[in-house]
Amino acid sequence: MENKCENLSLYIIDELSEHEKAQFEQHLKICIHCQKEVQSLKETWEMLSYDFEEQDVPASLKDDVMNFIFQEQETTIQPPDETAKKDGLKLFFTKQFSPLSAGIAAVLLMGVIGLLWSNLQLRDNMAALENKVESTTTTEIVRTFNLSGQNTAASASGNAYLVQEGSSTVLVIELNNMPSTENEEVYQVWLLKNGKRQSAGTLKPDLNGNGLITYRLPKNHSFDDIGITLEPNPNNTQPQGQKVMGTT
Amino acid sequence: MKSKTDEELVALILQNHRPALEELYDRYVKLVYSFSLKMAKGDSEKTKEIVQQVFLRLWTTKQTYNPSQGKFVNWLLTITRNIAIDIIRKEQKEHVNIQLDPQEWHQMQDQKTEGVPEQVSNNLLKQQIREAKQNLSESQQRLIHLLYWEGYTLSEIAEMERTPLGTIKNRLHQSLKKLRNYMSEELGGVVRHGK
Known part of the structure; x- marks a missing residue:
């Protein structure tokens, strides 16, 4: 609370960020000390404005101000004709921008146009790609499995996705924290259906223990669970090694 | 126009009533001008720019003056000060930072x-x-x-x-x-x- 009270002066001189200001206004609702101070200090701050000498205003100023205001209105809202519009805009720009800021504005504008152009190009490319994909297949995940490790690969985990690509089905398995394999050893994926196993391929994890495998399922093939074994050598038709992962 | 209060004039400005703006100008230009001249350290060109922007803002952004926030004059001078600081500081930043x-x-x-x-x-x-x-x-x-x-x-x-x-x-x-x-x-x- 004490901390917030320190912001009282900054609040009065309007030097708080929007966020800080909102926070202080919350604080003000509950802090009696600040409530007592805020009004009189604000009036004091505003009273500083009277510390100036009144001056005679040049007679021409009113026309300058009114023309400035109403000419801008005309040039921006209802230009009478093309040439006047050009002159008006020129006037508008010379009034609004110093040569430096005009230069900066021009550079920024070019940048914006450049970005816009490359953006449009990109959008075209993407549209073309999307069309290509759409014309061939739409990919959709139809089922997700969680895989967890056991035995020698107790720390391993993974996910499997059954992906529908047009009329074919692809199984994508992603594995993490797999113990590394030695020599001929491979991990082999088995699809289980009614106690029967069918191989869905073998893989070796990378140095970080990550593994990925995709398998295109034969037409109308279905399965209930996924099991992974550590095989002493690849290309077995039935598992010989220990089961190390399975669906949960 | 002369008999209208400041609040009434501000309300008329909201409806794009130019004479109301001119009346506010007549009432307060001396204040705004003198204040701006001090902020601009006597630079009359810059002062004109500030005064123009103040009345332009009154006219275009339709900032609404709320009497509960205090006197109209204070509100107007707050706007003037903010605009003056924008104009003066923008220019200063283009030069080298000033040590006093x-x-x-x-x-x-x-x-x-x-x-x-x-x-x-x-x-x-x-x-x-x-x-x-x-x-x-x-x-x-x-x-x-x-x-x-x-x-x-x-x-x-x-x-x-x-x-x-x-x-x-x-x-x-x-x-x-x-x-x-x-x-x-x-x-x-x-x-x-x-x-």
């Missing part, structure tokens, strides 16, 4: 008190605020001047003064309190004391 040494500060004060003809309606208030400022220490006076009239932020002032920001914040708080206490003594009811 104590000598320059004295010169600045001399300029300020140079004999400009006095013909002020808010004479009393002005006199009081000046007297109140005399009660501030030199560093407090300098802070108020840099902050209010030069439009520097507290961090910029801390940097210029080579003083920690916390000290500057505290100095500001002390300065405002001192000014308030002095003025509430002198003016009685004009500034309501917080107690």
Whole structure:
């Protein structure tokens, strides 16, 4: 609370960020000390404005101000004709921008146009790609499995996705924290259906223990669970090694 | 138009009523102009720019004045000050950042008190605020001047003064309190004391 009270002066001189200001206004609702101070200090701050000498205003100023205001209105809202519009805009720009800021504005504008152009190009490319994909297949995940490790690969985990690509089905398995394999050893994926196993391929994890495998399922093939074994050598038709992962 | 209150004029401006803007101009241009001239340190071109922007903002952005926030004059001067700071500081930033040494500060004060003809309606208030400022220490006076009239932020002032920001914040708080206490003594009811 004490901390917030320190912001009282900054609040009065309007030097708080929007966020800080909102926070202080919350604080003000509950802090009696600040409530007592805020009004009189604000009036004091505003009273500083009277510390100036009144001056005679040049007679021409009113026309300058009114023309400035109403000419801008005309040039921006209802230009009478093309040439006047050009002159008006020129006037508008010379009034609004110093040569430096005009230069900066021009550079920024070019940048914006450049970005816009490359953006449009990109959008075209993407549209073309999307069309290509759409014309061939739409990919959709139809089922997700969680895989967890056991035995020698107790720390391993993974996910499997059954992906529908047009009329074919692809199984994508992603594995993490797999113990590394030695020599001929491979991990082999088995699809289980009614106690029967069918191989869905073998893989070796990378140095970080990550593994990925995709398998295109034969037409109308279905399965209930996924099991992974550590095989002493690849290309077995039935598992010989220990089961190390399975669906949960 | 002449019999309308400020609030009524602001309401008419909302409906794009040009004579209402002209009436507000006639009423307050002296105030806005003189205030801007001080902010612009006597630069009449810059002063004109500020005055134009102030009335343009009144006309276009339709900032609504809410009487509960205080006097119209204070509201108008707050807008004027903000615009003036924008215009002046924008220009300053294009130049090298200004360091102020104590000598320059004295010169600045001399300029300020140079004999400009006095013909002020808010004479009393002005006199009081000046007297109140005399009660501030030199560093407090300098802070108020840099902050209010030069439009520097507290961090910029801390940097210029080579003083920690916390000290500057505290100095500001002390300065405002001192000014308030002095003025509430002198003016009685004009500034309501917080107690």
